[in-house]
Amino acid sequence: MDSSVRGLLWFILILCTLPHLTCNMVCPNSCLCNFNGAVMCVGNALTDIPKQLPSNTYMLFLNDTNMNVINEQSLANQDLVLRFSLTHSHLHTIHPQAFHVAPQLKSVKLSSNDLSTLPARVFSPLTALEQLYIDENQLETIAPEIFEGLVVLQHLDLRQNKLTSPASDVFDGLTNLTLLNLGRNSIKYLPPTIFHSLPKLLSLSIYNNELEVLEDGIFDELVNLEELKLHHNQIASLPPQVFWSLRNLKTLTLSSNRFQTIPEKSFYNMPMLSQLTIYNNPLLSLPDELMGHMPEMREFYLYNTNLTTVPGNLFANMSGLLRLNFHLNYKLRELPSDLFCCLPVLQKLSLKSNNLHHLHPQLFSRLTKLGLLFLNDNKIQNIPEKTFQGLGELLTIDLKKNHLNNLPGHIFLPNTALRSLTLSDNPWDCTCGIRGIARWIRHNQHVVIDKEDVMCQSPMYQLLRTIVSLRDEEFNFCDTTTVPSFPTLNELHETAQPFHTISTIGQKTASTTSLPGATSATTEGATQQATIPATTKPADSTTSEVKTHSTSLHTVSTTLPSEEFPLVSETDSIHCKSAPFYDILVVEQGPEFVHHNFHRGWVYVWYLPSDITLAGLHMFCHILLVAAGLFLILAAMYSIYRLGKTMDKLKAERAHNEG
Known part of the structure; x- marks a missing residue:
């Protein structure tokens, strides 16, 4: 989004959310002022903070300006301003004394600028600061003394900079910090004690970096942490019990890393966990003891791995799971018969785009609340008749793009709530065995949403006929x-x-x-x-x-x-x-x-x-006739061409003689 569009959006936001101006209020050009004390200024004409602002200004937003420097007097005489924002303005320099004149600030937002360095202790006078946003800049290093004195700071956003290796004591003293965002940097290594001074931290984001290892004990002091985002890194292994101190963790993202294995009991002692993602990892196997007691788990993502099978108790401790995305595992050939034994409230199960060949008859038997089942894009060759028995609330079954050539005629009778069934792109064999399922499809055409594409692939005399077009009398011979x-x-x-x-x-x-x-x-x-x-x-x-x-x-x-x-x-x-x-x-x-x-x-x-000889003779005669036809066509075209040339020559001679 370019700067002009962002400026316009900010302008509209303030205009829509703040009361109208009073007639006697003094408001600088390029600014929008509110009688409650909120001021927003937009435009390249601004090179510094306007001096004549309403006396009751407590919120000052500057966006898309031409202000490149905050000098020592830019915020002078703004004693009531509590929230200051200067964004999308190519700011590259902050004077070391810039905030000495405004120690009352509670929020400073300097996002989307060109800051590459910060003066030492530049924010130290802001002893009341609660929020500091320096995201989307060009910072490569941060000295520990930069945050010195910010004892009440709660939110610190450093995402989308160029940080590589923060010092181990860079966050020391930020004992009240609850949110820390280090995402979208180039961090390769984090010291094991870097977060030990943040006991109140609730959210830690380190996603989209270049982390290769997690040091043992790095999260030991984050006993109140609720959200940990580590996705899109290059982590290849986890220290044993690295997450065990996170008893209040609710969200953990480990997707898009380089895990081939995960240590036993890695996800124990996290009873509050409600969302876990470990997809997009080259996992080869999972240990039998991996998941601890997780009654609050609602979403689990495990796809795009190299797994060929999984332990039968993988989901046994997730009794509250609602959505399970277990797809795009192109090497996953089989599933244990009791894999889904303990998911009584599961509503969505996605097994699409795996490499499944067979389904155990009891695989889904306990998923009594299941509403959506996706089995498409596998290699399933047959499905036992009782596979879907007991799934009375099932609304959708997707079976397209498998290797099915037949189905038992009564397989879907228990699914009284079924509203959407797809069966296309399977090699259906329309001989005697297809009679039962063909009859069911005819009687439930409103359910089979792709019925016109469910076609016979064998035998030859039934090729490309739709199964819904097959009639019972065509199978009388089967008796x-x-x-x-x-x-x-x-x-x-x-x-x-x-x-x-x-x-x-x-x-x-x-x-x-x-x-x-x-x-x-x-x-x-x-x-x-x-x-x-x-x-x-x-x-x-x-x-x-x-x-x-x-x-x-x-x-x-x-x-x-x-x-x-x-x-x-x-x-x-x-x-x-x-x-x-x-x-x-x-x-x-x-x-x-x-x-x-x-x-x-x-x-x-x-x-x-x-007769092979006779067939060969027929083929030769056919080719000969085609060649003769082509020759005659070419000969006719050449004759017409020569005739045209002769006519042109005769016309030219006649015209010459008449002249």
């Missing part, structure tokens, strides 16, 4: 058991002996005899069609009817692909997997199955010859 009596594969490739199949439906039995040589003759390479009646003959029939549907196509006995209808022994049973073959199954050596249609009780099977 049919076919007991074949087939020759062996070698016998089938030899010649000549007919084989017999028996189709059993209910109590009726029909048999069909087919001869391998019974195929009608067709023109070489032509597309062929087979028709099969979709209903059985009475039990006393011995042959199936085969009819010709079109005079332009010949009729043959149908051939089944070996992948979907494997040959079995006489003692085995086979279940028909392909929707076209309802009652009568005729198998014969022949060309490969391509496509089918079911119409008015007949199954029309389209296929092509499987």
